[in-house]
Amino acid sequence: MRLSAHWKTMLQVIFLAFVHPGRQIWASARHSATGKSRQSLKTSMQPFLLAFGYPVAGEDVIRRVRAAQISHVLRLTPVMIAGNLINAAALAAVGLTILPSVYVLGWALLVVAVMAQMGLRWHKSGRYPIEQASAKVIARAVHHATILSALWAVVPIAALAVGDVQGIWIASIVTIGMICGGAFALATVPQAAFRWLLVLYTVSAVSLAAANIDQSWILIALLTSFAVIIVGSSTSTSWLFTSHFLSEGELRQRGDLIALMMNEIEDKDSDWFWETNIGGNLKNVSSRFVSASGRSVNSLQAMRLTDLAFSLSHPDAQDGYSALDEAITEITAFRDLEIGVDVDGEARWWAVSGTPAFDERGYFTGYRGVASDITEMKVANALVTQLAEQDALTGIGNRNWFLKQADLKLAAQLEKRANTLTLFLIDLDNFKVVNDTSGHAAGDDLLIQVAERFRSISEGRTLLARFGGDEFAAVGEFVSDQAAEVFANELVKVTRKPFKVGKREFAIGATVGFSRLRKTNSSVNDLMREADIALYKAKEGGRGQALAFAEEMEREVRERRELEADLREAFESDGLTIEFQPIVEARSGRVVSSEVLVRWQHPTRGEVVPDVFIPIAEHAGLILPMGMWVLKKACKVAAQWPDLETVAVNLSAVQFMDPNLVETVSDVLMETGFPGERLVLEITESVFLKDIGSASEKLDGLRDMGIKIALDDFGTGYSSLLYLRNYNFDKIKIDKSFVDEIGEQSEGLAIIAAIIALAHNLGLEVTAEGVERQFQVDALRTLGCDTLQGYYFGRPDPNPMLIGEIRNEDWNDRAPSTAPEKRSAVEAARE
Known part of the structure; x- marks a missing residue:
């Protein structure tokens, strides 16, 4: 002080x-x-x-x-x-x-x-x-x-x-x-x-x-x-x-604390003291030491501590022996050195600490220290390490382990100036269907089988890992693009064979994107990014295939990002508009409804079609605010034209997955004053692949407000009939691809007839999309289609009242129609 x-x-x-x-x-x-x-x-x-x-x-x-x-x-x-x-x-x-x-x-x-x-x-x-x-x-x-x-x-x-x-x-x-x-x-x-x-x-x-x-x-x-x-x-x-x-x-308190700690050490079965003489031989061996080593007192007193550390043949044990021998040779203190000891044929692990002792003249007299058995902790740590690097379900490596191994392989490649390293990303196709239809236990069983198949063809060629869900990855050395493509196709081919889970068989398939090392300054992240781009491109091309990364793919991704930024700016600055496309009654030719379409006029690219920018909006997280903006705009405009019976608005799968969907739609109706009975929400069967758990609850909530639900693009999915059975719809819309086949292929006309008959038996209204020819109108009226939609009846227009002016024809003198005369007839059929 x-x-x-x-x-x-x-x-x-x-x-x-x-x-x-x-x-x-x-x-x-x-x-x-x-x-x-x-x-x-x-x-x-x-x-x-x-x-x-x-x-x-x-x-x-x-x-x-x-x-x-x-x-x-x-x-x-x-x-x-x-x-x-x-x-x-x-x-x-x-x-x-x-x-x-x-x-x-x-x-x-x-x-x-x-x-x-x-x-x-x-x-x-x-x-x-x-x-x-x-x-x-x-x-x-x-x-x-x-x-x-x-x-x-x-x-x-x-x-x-x-x-x-x-x-x-x-x-x-x-x-x-x-x-x-x-x-x-x-x-x-x-x-x-x-x-x-x-x-x-x-x-x-x-x-x-x-x-x-x-x-x-x-x-x-x-x-x-x-x-x-x-x-x-x-x-x-x-x-x-x-x-x-x-x-x-x-000092008294510290002495008491030290005494207490010493007593605790003595009371623990896994801790004991040890001493050596000047020659390094153990002395004053305690009963605890005898019990832990599995040796007699005489045997221990004839040994050195390094002899015990040398008794176990294990790489980690050899490292501990070397460190202990070096410390004792140099007469330096050591702390918590891990040594392996063979105790009655069992591998045990000790943590030893020691300090050299000196007499009053400064001469070395031996070592004194403490040891503890850490076998259980060693085993637990090994298990933790294993779990940290291994996928718990499939037993193959996990993402962290894979990235570490890929970094090591890349470093070796760069040191050898080689460029054979190739990274593969694998996504399973239709895996969610297995979980949704048979439960997660079946999905886990299938993933184990997939990993085993991948392991059988990867062994000795690549390192395999599961990133999570249905995502896998592999990395290995391939002398050429062709060799890498052969391996990638093997991954795809091996998943095409059906998987037996319980009493059922599933055919899922896989899509692979891969990238080979080309630049000396590339990193694992670069390879991952390129493989991911190739995988995305392969999915766009129809899944079930392997695709190598190419430079033009990156340019496409760059353009996509630019388009995403432009779309975000357009949405925030009111650069989007909506238009109304007429839907006419097949029997009378009267406009009874309209579908709302969102339009984007890019300042330099011109008109960007929805098929392009809607997926971008979904990926960018814009689809929810954009979808609600379209709905609110449509309801607000349509509320001013009561002659228009209904207005149809499309819901994307991402919108349908929103847990607040029903509340949001209800708020829009209240804000715009638009009656729910005049609103039709169109959804595709893809929403059920992503939100099967709460789909029924959401549909019931929407229908409780009087909103009608239409199943769009009917006939293009593999399980539409299943959805007709499990969910309540008001109408179905026949996809344009079937309408285009009228007059060209008899199968298309037969399919349309079957769809119409099925829908009427279920009490559902049928709308045909993409009608552009007079003979298509005649055929669809003859088959009994309820309503028609397409450019034949006029182009979409921002003003819903202008779409009422369609071709001036005498519909009553044209081909007969079996469509119900009134909507009540359809509802009666349903009842």
Whole structure:
């Protein structure tokens, strides 16, 4: 502690100890040490403040400090009593010659009485040692010091009153001696020491100043210097005494803690101590060591610790042996070295720590240390490492392991200046159908079979990993693009064979994208990105194929990103519009509905068709706000034209997956005032592949608002009939691809007839899309199609009222229609 750090505080404390020992600086001067400064004061000057009785520690510590201070004073009490009695006797002898005996004897008796009281207290403390002391004990010590110093202050006063020069000199010498002796004896209780000093110094200084002595100021100056030295010495002594007391207490606590820890070590079955002699042989072998090593005491004492570390043949064990042997050879300390030990034919792992021991002359005498069995922890860590690098389901590597291995292979390639490294990304096709139709257990079983097939063709050629879900990856070295393509096609081919899960068989397939190392500055991330681009392109091309990365693919991706940025800007700046396409009643030719289509006129590319920008919007996360904007815009415009019976709006699969879909649609209807009975929402069967769990609940919620649901692009999916059976629809829309075959292939007309018949039997309305020819109109009316949609009836228009003007024909004189005359007939059929 530097004196300059808190010198003002120290002076305040010392001053208050003189004038008011029971008072504290932060009670009398609150502005001097408050808040953080007070806390800093308590922390940095704790021993000093404790010496003066300040509560800067726990009450138990403070009481023990007080007891130690008083006990130290009591230990000096016999010396103090003897000194006081001797000085009193000497002064009484001198005083009887110059003062009335009654005064001298009276004073002497008072001193004897005070000494007798001190003796009784000292004797009592011997029988009942003081363990703790309250603040009152310190106050009594100050009070006692005040009384005794007042008795001795009579001496200089009496000498001054007599006026005898010799008596004054004798009184001064005795007083100075008493000042020094008493202050040093009371130094551990600075409040009492300062009170003793204050009384005697003040009386002596006044007496010398009033005495008729030449150059008395010299005696006063000497007395003052002695007082200052005594103040500093007493302060330092009390401070040092308290610091030592606290340090001893802390050492005792640490000793108790160390003893407790040693006992805990001894109590644990997996920890034991070991020792070696100067030659390295084990000695003082404990029973715990014998039990852990599986060897006898004699056998262990004939061995070195390195012999035990060499007993297990394992790569990790050899590393531990080398590290241990090196440390012991160099006579250095070591900590938590892992060594392997053969214990009765079982591999056990120990963590050993040791410190070299030296005698008083500095000569090495051996090692002392502790060892613990960490076999279970070692096995657990190995399992954790395995789980961290291995796919828990399939047993092949996981993503983290794969990327590490790929980095190592790439580094080796770059070092050899080779370019044979090839990275493959594999996605399973239609895997979600297995989970949705047969449960996740069946899906897990299928993934295990897929991994096994991949492993059979990858062994010795590539490293295989599962990234999660139905995503796999492989990396290996192939001398040419053709060789890599052959392997990729093998991955595709091996998944085409049906997988048997339980009693069912599934045909799923796979799509592969791969990239070979071409640039010296390429990274694993670059290969991953290129393979992912190739995989995406392969999926666009129809899945079930393998595709190598090509430079033009990256250009397409770049253009796609640019288009995504332009689409985002167009949406935010109202660059999108909607148009209404007429839907006419097949029997009368009257416009009864319209489909809302979103349009994007790019400033440089021209019109971008929805088939291009809708997938981009889905990928960019724009489809939800864009879809709700289209719905709100359509409802707001259509609400102004009541002659239009219904308006159809498309919902993408991503929109349908939104858990807040029903609430959002309801909010739009309330905001626009558009009745739900006039709204038709068109969905494709792809929504059921992605949201089969809550599809029924969402459809029921929409239908409860009066909204009609149409199944779009009917006939193009593999399971549309399943969806007709499981979900309630109001209408189905025949895809344009079937309408285009009218007049060209008889199969197309037959399929349309079957769809119409099926829908009418289920009570569903049928709309045919893509009608562009008169003969298509005639054929569809003849087959009984309910409504028709296509360019034959007019182009889409932003104004829904303009789409009502269609070809002026006499529909009643044209080909007959079997379509129901009224919608109620369809509903009756459903009932």
